[in-house]
Amino acid sequence: MSPVVRHVRAPGTGALFVSRVLVRHFVLPVLLTVVWSAAGFAYSCPPDRIDETVQVAYVNDGDTVALADGRKLRIVGINTPELGFTGASPEAFATEARDALWALLASRREIGLRFDQQQKDRYGRVLAHVFLENGVSLTAQLLEQGYGSALTVLPNLWNAECYRAAEREARTRQRGIWVLPAYQHTDAAAVDLDASGYKILQGRVSRWVVRGGATYLYLDGKVVLRIHGDDAGYFDPRIFQRGSGYCQGRKIEVRGWLHRYKDHLYMRIRHPAALTILE
Structure with a gap:
């Protein structure tokens, strides 16, 4: 017998409430590696353990849900477009991402x-x-369908490689957000000083500076990448060796949040997942 499911949209927020008559229990499968390719998915990114089982009350957006016990849950490993709860218009694909999470x-x-x-x-x-009860990651499913981008935030690094692989699948196949102009890479040299928010940039490293306990990589144009000393241990040490020329002149792709300070745009890079050397 299948659960009876109803959903009600919350006024003013767009959140989807979930109501059910029957309860299904979460059971971690004996075989954690779930073959999902038959349903069109290549990555399940299964767990090595389950620490807690919880009930979902409603879906806020594509990466946040409210639990039945009153807590709010931010799903690790993914960033989905914003719905614009403060009165701003929803970002492209924000509604689709929320609805996809609710459907799952x-x-x-x-x-x-x-x-x-x-x-x-x-x-x-x-x-x-x-x-989910079959051991499949919600993050991986949403990423592979193109409902968000992989997000690595220290110190939560578990399963990050699998999440990036799921994102690459969507990006390669141009699914979901990856057909949108906002998610295509931008030439760093062409970025306007008024730009802000999450960006994917490509450019060449024109200068390399160590100052105040941080390493700064200057790209062609006005973009500066900052790697704090506290995060340096995650990166290839050649990036920080004086005179090595490891990054000098190389084309890279970076992702993160831009903010302006004086006449430059800064992006903090905290993990190698946000920096890819292209050539």
């Missing part, structure tokens, strides 16, 4: 959480990797 949860009462190093963010939201 609609017939399920419980989900499994796998915690990482940091279990709450600065807003008090629970941070966790989320899995």
Whole structure:
């Protein structure tokens, strides 16, 4: 017998409430490697353990849900377009991402959480990797369908490689957000000083500077990448060796949030997942 599912849209927020009559229990499969390719998915990114099972009350957006116990859960490993709760217009594909997450949860009462190093963010939201009862990652499914981009935020690095692989699948096949102009790479030399927010940039490293405990990579144009000393241990040490020329003149792709300071645009790079050497 299947659960009876209803959903109601919350006024003013666009959140989708989930109501069910029957409860399905979360069971971690004996075989964690789930073959999902038959349904068109190449990556399941299964868990090594489940720390907690929880019930979902409603879906806020493509990467955030409210739990039945009152907590809010931010799904680790993905960043989906913003719905614009503060009165701003939704970003392209934001509604589709929210609806896709709801569709994945609609017939399920419980989900499994796998915690990482940091279990709450600065807003008090629970941070966790989320899995369906068959062991398939919600993050991986959404990424592979192109509903968001892979997001690596220190210190939560578990499963990051698998999430990036799922994103590459969507990007290669031009699914979802990857057909949108906002998610195509921009030439760093052409970025306007008024640009801000999340960007994917490509450019050549024209200058390399160490100052105040941080390493700065200057790209052609006005973009400067900053790697703090606290994060240096995650990167190839050749990036930080004086005179090595490892990055000098090389074309790279970076992703992150731009902000302007005086006459430059800065992007903090905290993990190698955000910096790819292209040539």
